[in-house]
Amino acid sequence: MTQDMDGLENEINLETAFDATPPTPRKRTARKPGRPKGKSSDETRERILDAAERLFADEGYDGAALRDVAAAADVQLHAVGYHFGPKDTLFETVISRRSVVMTELRMKALNSAQVAAGDGLIPIEKLVRDYISPFVLSAGEGDSGWRTYAALMGRLANSPLGTEIIARHYDACARAYLVEFQRALPSVAKADVIEGFSAMVAAMLGLCADTGRPARLGQTDQKRRSTAESLETLVRFQTAGFNALTGSSGP
Amino acid sequence: MTQDMDGLENEINLETAFDATPPTPRKRTARKPGRPKGKSSDETRERILDAAERLFADEGYDGAALRDVAAAADVQLHAVGYHFGPKDTLFETVISRRSVVMTELRMKALNSAQVAAGDGLIPIEKLVRDYISPFVLSAGEGDSGWRTYAALMGRLANSPLGTEIIARHYDACARAYLVEFQRALPSVAKADVIEGFSAMVAAMLGLCADTGRPARLGQTDQKRRSTAESLETLVRFQTAGFNALTGSSGP
DNA sequence: AAATTTATTGAACAATTGTATAATTAATTA
């Protein structure tokens, strides 16, 4: 919401606080039909995407009802369909809105690293860090939308629908990194490099999905770790994992 | 299915082959109402659980319709509710049926390792292997039900519902292992040990969920790796990850 | 042998869901 409640020239209902139980119907603001005065539809689109992102993350693709998305975005049901078409393309749009940002961050980092390395190799730790940190930092320190997106991606990770969508939005970048991982680990079998990469991604998603399991397993309800600490631990762990693959089965 | 199609004393329809598109309605066998002759209801229960397991794995909790479960199990809709009550308790039963097996395997391995270690420490690699291998081997070499179950667990991993259920069924065992991990890594902060453990579990689930992403990322459609190979790579990778956490921030 | 319990089929219900149609009003274009 870039420019909040402007152009709402009707009586407005200020219960914008977030409901803990998302399927709640949530009475909507009373508004007149017809094109609203002065407000760009882009705001509405973003509001719908934000609401959809959260509901897909909380309830899953099938669990999230378009009515609840509409209510959370404070628009009428049909506005959702009008802007984004059927449910699956809304979902696709939710994913791609941030995947393009994430992929650009990762590819820029990779390109810089390639330039810096020249003919040499990119260190494993740098590859791990460059792939992981945009996601971890966005999820941990970005706005709440990024946190929600990270939860959604984590949830998607091992589902058939999610796999298909991740392939479409993230595989190209993953392959670019894999080339460098393989180059930096010439003695490691390709299948092992890929398995390591998959392990790294799974750990990253699990960390960022932020399910609360670590806190539960630790019991001692210590204050939440800083994102930076978690990131460093993850980088060290995954880097060592990749390096341990050398000298096992030939390439 | 321990004792297949016995007691089906009515005309039977042999299209038992698995449908690639699970939401297909699937016409059921015509049978008389009333208690069937001679067949134990345990068979029916297992058939329903198998069908539910697969549909939950393929379609998710909300995506799986009880009607489709019933059709896949070749029973009437109400038989599902009769045996397992509402949908959420059916789901719970699907999870617990195998979680008790898995937890017993892991706890037996842990107890053996503790006895073998006596007053000494259990090596990290042994802890990793003992926790991971029952799941990986069941998913990779067990019957098809275990493969389905692994996909379901992977899918559950980062969802709110899944987290809650995993806590109920797997946290006790996870804590028992964590004690030994911490003992074996005395210089590592507790939060780091937990983060490493979470990374290990995430990688394990990602591997066993078997989404096909590794094959897609590798492109060269090589024959599927053996489960044993994957397991060894995973153990080596995760063990090195844990060991790399030593000597960073104090406990 | 009668009564009860168990396991099953068949049918129905009320609620929810994704999508489509109609109406309305502001912005844009001709």
Added chain:
DNA sequence: TAATTAATTATACAATTGTTCAATAAATTT
């Protein structure tokens, strides 16, 4: 300024869903 397009509310629909009720027949108990 008239006509068209864009964005929105309001309503309707047909399909699907989890659950429940009724009927039936075999097994078990009394």
